[in-house]
Structures are given as structure tokens and as C-alpha cells.
Amino acid sequence: MSVQPGWVPPGVDIGKANTARVYDYWLGGSHNFRADQDAARVLIALDPNMRATMRANRAFLGRAVRYLAGQAGIRQFLDIGSGIPTEQNVHQVAQAAAPGARVVYVDNDEVAVAHSQLMLDDNPDATIVHADLREPDKILADPETQLLIDFTRPVAVLLLCVLHFIPDSDQPRQIITTLRKAMAPGSYLVICHACRDANAGLADQHETVYSSRVAAQLCLRTREQIAGFFDGFSMVEPGLAWMPQWRPDHPGDVPEDPWKYWGMAGVARLDTP
Numbered sequence: 221m222s223v224q225p226g227w228v229p230p231g232v233d234i235g236k237a238n239t240a241r242v243y244d245y246w247l248g249g250s251h252n253f254r255a256d257q258d259a260a261r262v263l264i265a266l267d268p269n270m271r272a273t274m275r276a277n278r279a280f281l282g283r284a285v286r287y288l289a290g291q292a293g294i295r296q297f298l299d300i301g302s303g304i305p306t307e308q309n310v311h312q313v314a315q316a317a318a319p320g321a322r323v324v325y326v327d328n329d330e331v332a333v334a335h336s337q338l339m340l341d342d343n344p345d346a347t348i349v350h351a352d353l354r355e356p357d358k359i360l361a362d363p364e365t366q367l368l369i370d371f372t373r374p375v376a377v378l379l380l381c382v383l384h385f386i387p388d389s390d391q392p393r394q395i396i397t398t399l400r401k402a403m404a405p406g407s408y409l410v411i412c413h414a415c416r417d418a419n420a421g422l423a424d425q426h427e428t429v430y431s432s433r434v435a436a437q438l439c440l441r442t443r444e445q446i447a448g449f450f451d452g453f454s455m456v457e458p459g460l461a462w463m464p465q466w467r468p469d470h471p472g473d474v475p476e477d478p479w480k481y482w483g484m485a486g487v488a489r490l491d492t493p
């Protein structure tokens with residue numbers, strides 16, 4: 221029988237893998253258990269590039285947030301599906317570029333929420349809300365969100381590696397429309413989403429592993445479907461791209477095979493809500 225460490229919030233089932241902890245394992249974190257590690261390894265066996273893919277996602281996150289807090293002048297961030305804290309979290313990147321930038325993290329995973337609370341204990345400009353992306357109205361109305369985010373001013377909404385856990389039956393486009401309607405002109409939407417186009421057969425295998433071993437439904441989408449999530453927004457250069465291709469720090473950072481990193485990434489501006 222496995223012993224549950226003291227930092228695990230009550231009621232958390234560590235016997236079934238979940239997305240936050242599998243991702244934490246791939247990133248080299250320590251907040252994961254046997255079931256998470258086993259599922260993560262099965263996926264690595266399917267695709268040995270898995271860990272590099274997750275690091276590429278975090279690198280995209282860093283470049284996108286630096287762009288938003290720097291060039292785009294954004295001072296408030298709503299990061300939904302924020303995950304278990306790791307290195308270079310959004311508030312650290314944003315507040316390094318723009319001291320005082322405010323960040324609201326949102327996740328529906330108890331472990332991610334508990335560890336984010338610990339990390340943010342002494343940061344008055346950042347908080348975590350325990351909520352579900354499928355209920356965007358609740359996220360927007362949450363008192364913590366309302367305290368830190370002024371929706372009359374531009375905000376960046378981040379949906380990084382989370383929309384592919386929202387099946388079409390949960391109406392992801394409607395969720396984004398609800399968020400868009402709350403955003404002031406000059407706001408930004410950032411999405412990174414696993415794309416099935418480069419290897420649909422392998423994508424199907426990933427989905428099957430998720431449905432059998434992880435407490436989540438994985439839905440890899442086509443480039444066209446991912447592009448549709450930006451309807452109503454104007455893409456900033458270079459548009460929707462494979463993660464490593466999005467504004468690389470150095471041209472040499474872009475691998476010859478960027479599609480092997482699964483994620484399509486984009487940043488878009490809202491001109492009229």
C-alpha cells in the first residue's frame with residue numbers, strides 16, 4: 221500500500237494518474253506518484269521527445285509572457301490550467317519584466333492549487349483560484365480574480381496545454397467566447413495546443429493511453445481547429461506556429477523538425493470584444 225505524503229491535499233486519488241502530475245514528472249518535478257510516472261513513461265515509450273516537448277512549451281510560455289509584459293505593455297495575466305509550479309512561472313517572468321504585474325492562476329487540480337498557494341504566500345500581486353476552465357463565468361466572477369484583474373483594462377488570457385483536455389462536447393469555443401467578451405480591447409489570448417497533423421496515428425495512440433491510464437480525456441486537434449480558437453482576435457507575428465518557431469530567442473533555437481514538438485502556439489490581440 222502506498223503512503224500518501226503530508227503535502228497531498230485530502231481526497232486526492234494518487235492511485236490514478238492525472239495531467240498535472242504527469243506533466244510535473246516530465247518536467248523533472250517531484251510532485252508525482254507511481255501511477256503518474258508509469259503513465260508518463262508509457263507516453264515517453266511512444267514518443268521519446270516527450271520531455272523535450274514539455275520544455276519547449278515552457279520556453280514558449282517564457283517568450284510569450286516576456287513579449288506581453290515588454291513590447292505589448294500588458295500588466296495583468298489570467299493563466300488558466302496553470303499547473304503545479306515549476307521554474308519560470310508566469311508571475312516570475314511577468315514581474316521580472318514589469319514589476320507589479322498581476323497574475324491570477326487557475327487550475328482544477330488540488331495539488332497544483334495547494335503548491336501554488338505555498339509559492340504565492342508572500343506575493344500580493346499573484347494568486348491562485350481553484351476552478352474549472354469549463355466554467356469560465358465562475359473564474360471571471362471569483363473574488364480573487366476580481367481583486368487582481370481590472371477587466372476594463374487589457375489582460376492576457378493564457379490557455380497553455382489545457383484546451384486539449386477540453387473535448388468538443390464541453391464546447392471549448394464557447395468557453396473562449398465567454399472569456400473574450402470579458403476582455404477589454406488591447407487584450408491578448410495565448411494558446412498552445414497539441415496538434416495531430418504531423419502524425420495522426422501517433423496522436424491516436426496518445427489519446428488511447430490517456431483515456432486508459434490518466435484521469436483526463438486528451439483531444440489532439442488539427443491546425444485548422446486550433447486556429448479556430450482565435451476567431452475574433454488578430455494573430456501577432458508569426459501567427460500560429462509550431463512552438464519552437466514562435467519568436468525564438470535565436471534562429472538557431474528552431475529545430476529542423478519543429479512538428480515533433482506537437483504544440484502549435486499563437487498569441488493574438490483583441491481589437492474589439
Ligand SMILES: C[S@@+](CC[C@H](N)C(=O)[O-])C[C@H]1O[C@@H](n2cnc3c(N)ncnc32)[C@H](O)[C@@H]1O
Pocket residue numbers: 239240243277278281300301302303304326327328329332351352353354379380381382385
Ligand atoms: C499540461 S499542464 C499545463 C500547465 C501550464 N499551463 C503549462 O503550460 O506549463 C495542464 C494543466 O491544466 C489543468 N487542467 C486540465 N483541465 C482543466 C480544467 N478543465 N480546468 C482547469 N484546469 C485544468 C491540469 O490540472 C494541469 O495543471
